[in-house]
Amino acid sequence: MDINDIIKPENRIYKRPSLLTDSHMHYCPGCSHGVVHKLIAEIIEEMGMEESAIGVAPVGCAVFAYNYIDVDFVEAAHGRAPALATAIKRLQPDKLVFTYQGDGDLAAIGTGETIHAANRGENIAIIFINNAIYGMTGGQMAPTTLLGMKTATTPYGRRADLNGYPLAISNLVAQLDGSCYVTRQSVQSPAAVRKAKAAIRKAFENSMAGKGTSMVEIVSTCNSGWKLTPEQSNKWMEEHMFAKYPLGDLKNV
Amino acid sequence: MAKIRGAVTIEEERCKGCNLCVAACPAHVLSLQPKEVNNRGYHFAFMSSPEKCIGCSSCALVCPDACIEVYRIREE
Secondary structure, eight states: OOHHHHOSGGGEEEOOOTTBOSSOOOSOTTOHHHHHHHHHHHHHHHHTOTTTEEEEEOSSGGGGHHHHBOSEEEEOSTTOHHHHHHHHHHHOTTSEEEEEEEHHIIIIITHHHHHHHHHHTOSOEEEEEEOSSBTTTTSBOOTTOOTTOOOSSOTTOOOHHHHOOOOOHHHHHHTSTTEEEEEEEEOSSHHHHHHHHHHHHHHHHHHHHTOOEEEEEEEOOOHHHHTSOHHHHHHHIIIIIHHHSOOEEEEEO | OOEEEEEEEEOTTTOOOOOHHHHHOTTOOEEEOSSOOOTTSOOOEEESSGGGOOOOOHHHHHOTTOOEEEEEEEEO
């Protein structure tokens, strides 16, 4: 059978989600952000919430998330996305409110907002992309950078006596009474992508059910910052990141 | 016996040649163009051995730029 007999609309089993806009993403080749954007677009489409979803974009590589996902978006000041999402959700409780933040945004300058939003049990979903580096500004050390990991500001590797220890902020959030669902996922393989999709969908459903704060941490790669190819960085992530940031549900109430 | 056949289409201009789909494909269907590049200068992915495709959508799931669409039929 010829290949053109297979490529017909009725045989299509996977297509680009219609909520992704036509603009080309500015992310580096192989960046995990693209996969997570795609998952969010698919989930909002499947839930039929195109008209009632409001995202809060961070400062960082994902600052242009509003250009790529065709739902309402608000751009927050650096680290303040959970505070802004709190206001939106309290004023419009029937909307699906989610934040999309990186580790430099959520775990560094926005630690206070994150912890207090989760502690108040705000009914928002937090998508947290943890790639252990500040990608947008050129690969400096982030609070989540692993010990011994080389970055632009720790050229000989992160030292515990000088720079402190990597911060597992999902574990902190999981201890708070206001959070209902805290999980850590990754998107480097097809199986992991499917699991991450189920986790984000559950977080969105929790938000609509008013169960409390949900947080989905995606352990991801930054191949430009790590100075590796996309494939090598996936492998490096599996070998090194998963030891400090093991995958799985940390809290599921 | 019924056989599953698959095929993918790749939006060449959107592809950034990250090679993740090539690595994720269990049937070794995809490759990056060795010489040809798209308008942005990336060696985009293509089906180098289309007859092997099983339509599992692994490539589409891991594609960060969502440029892969997957088709599948059951061949009697």
